[in-house]
Amino acid sequence: MPAASHAADAGTLIVGAGQAGLTVAETLRKGGYAAPVTLIGAEADAPYQRPPLSKGYLLGDVGRDRLALKPPEWFARHDVTLRTGLRVAEIELESRHVRLADGERLAWRHLVIATGARPRPLPEAIGGRLAGVHTIRARTDIDRLRADLVPGARLLVIGGGYIGLEAAAAARTRGLEVVLIESAPRLLARVTGAETADWLAETHRRNGVDLRLGCQLVRLHGADRVTAAEFGDGSRIAVDCVVVGIGALPETALAEQADLACANGIRVDARGRTSREGVWAAGDCATFDLPDGPLRLESVGNAVDTGALVARNILGADDAYAPEPWFWSDQYATKLQIAGLSAPGDAVVVRDVAGEGRSHWYIRSGRLVAVDALGAPRAYMSARKLLKAGLTPPTDRIGDPKTPLGDLLATCR
Numbered sequence: 001m002p003a004a005s006h007a008a009d010a011g012t013l014i015v016g017a018g019q020a021g022l023t024v025a026e027t028l029r030k031g032g033y034a035a036p037v038t039l040i041g042a043e044a045d046a047p048y049q050r051p052p053l054s055k056g057y058l059l060g061d062v063g064r065d066r067l068a069l070k071p072p073e074w075f076a077r078h079d080v081t082l083r084t085g086l087r088v089a090e091i092e093l094e095s096r097h098v099r100l101a102d103g104e105r106l107a108w109r110h111l112v113i114a115t116g117a118r119p120r121p122l123p124e125a126i127g128g129r130l131a132g133v134h135t136i137r138a139r140t141d142i143d144r145l146r147a148d149l150v151p152g153a154r155l156l157v158i159g160g161g162y163i164g165l166e167a168a169a170a171a172r173t174r175g176l177e178v179v180l181i182e183s184a185p186r187l188l189a190r191v192t193g194a195e196t197a198d199w200l201a202e203t204h205r206r207n208g209v210d211l212r213l214g215c216q217l218v219r220l221h222g223a224d225r226v227t228a229a230e231f232g233d234g235s236r237i238a239v240d241c242v243v244v245g246i247g248a249l250p251e252t253a254l255a256e257q258a259d260l261a262c263a264n265g266i267r268v269d270a271r272g273r274t275s276r277e278g279v280w281a282a283g284d285c286a287t288f289d290l291p292d293g294p295l296r297l298e299s300v301g302n303a304v305d306t307g308a309l310v311a312r313n314i315l316g317a318d319d320a321y322a323p324e325p326w327f328w329s330d331q332y333a334t335k336l337q338i339a340g341l342s343a344p345g346d347a348v349v350v351r352d353v354a355g356e357g358r359s360h361w362y363i364r365s366g367r368l369v370a371v372d373a374l375g376a377p378r379a380y381m382s383a384r385k386l387l388k389a390g391l392t393p394p395t396d397r398i399g400d401p402k403t404p405l406g407d408l409l410a411t412c413r
């Protein structure tokens with residue numbers, strides 16, 4: 001684009017100063033984008049990492065300064081205007097502006113919606129608004145929760161997903177009594193296979209969590225503050241605080257109000273384009289229409305990959321999203337690393353090798369589609385290479401402890 005046209009170019013405005021929004025800004029500047037780049041974030045903090053919130057930051061091992069994704073001087077150095085503590089209230093599509101909550105209007109040529117997700121709330125009618133009931137998304141949520149995590153207190157965790165499990169592990173490590181309830185018959189039912197779920201259930205029980213599967217919450221009790229929980233089997237326990245980990249909802253309010261197509265997220269094509277020209281979406285809030293069907297992921301890898309994709313396409317590329325999903329979770333001393341996406345019905349091959357760790361390999365229609373590595377970082381790295389190359393080793397060799405990982409790769413060639 002000739003330099004002269006930049007004078008009139010309102011540039012790219014990014015709503016949401018999280019992992020995806022920051023990646024858009026960074027990739028634009030790396031790619032030589034010369035027009036203005038503005039990043040608007042509703043939280044007071046500059047862009048920061050969320051994964052440590054339910055891990056090291058909750059434990060107190062990671063300080064606030066180590067959460068930041070960039071040093072403060074990075075923004076000026078890269079000519080990125082960062083405005084925090086400001087909420088975009090409305091998108092004006094025809095005039096290509098946004099209106100902030102305080103009434104200020106800002107122009108854009110490209111608009112990127114990177115508004116993330118918010119925790120699914122526990123309904124107020126069953127005690128979701130009582131003091132001592134916490135959800136986990138932002139740094140400030142953890143600051144409030146930490147004040148309640150007093151050794152000896154009893155924490156109830158509602159929901160056996162990653163956030164609930166990480167909160168349970170951190171609370172046990174901090175010396176709390178922990179009861180974790182999950183309404184499904186097993187943990188992580190939406191996201192991983194039964195072998196991994198059972199292994200994690202055993203790990204939590206061994207670490208003293210009172211894990212109740214197939215257990216429904218009826219309601220929380222308390223006058224102002226939560227004091228008890230009542231379950232579907234009629235039992236009732238005293239509790240001092242509660243973490244609600246029942247999933248997240250894509251933050252689509254702005255997009256819906258602007259009449260952009262939404263269905264479990266803001267619908268975008270494989271290039272990150274919404275239903276309106278010049279408006280893009282990336283990260284947790286976006287559902288990509290891909291050849292294998294719609295895909296919305298909540299992970300750092302997805303936020304970075306889709307943020308970079310949108311920026312490259314704003315710069316004039318014509319790239320389609322080719323997801324290479326990966327994820328991790330830290331619970332007690334174990335790092336769980338996941339490559340690929342498993343689904344119910346996949347065959348599972350267990351690989352358990354002394355000195356290497358345990359890994360679960362998912363096979364669908366004869367093809368390797370995902371691997372869960374439980375304290376097995378080398379197996380995870382091998383799996384990522386195989387998945388990227390579209391290779392599947394013979395299943396009897398995967399599960400054979402006498403076949404070294406290196407040979408596993410060789411069996412495919």
Ligand code: FAD
Pocket residue numbers: 015016017018019020021040041042043049050051052053054086087088089114115116117136137138163251254282283284285297298299300301303326327328329330
């Ligand atoms: P976000 O990081 O949520 O950023 C969106 C931002 O937009 C928010 O700051 C929000 O306030 C802002 N916003 C929303 N609406 C507006 C508006 N109208 N105006 C202005 N600003 C607005 N992923 C992993 O891969 N591994 C992990 O181990 C892992 N652990 C996690 C632990 C926790 C506790 C949480 C909460 C998430 C974890 N994740 C993990 C998921 C990962 O952090 C998210 O997928 C990632 O942060 C998504 O980035 P994002 O930019 O799409 O959204």
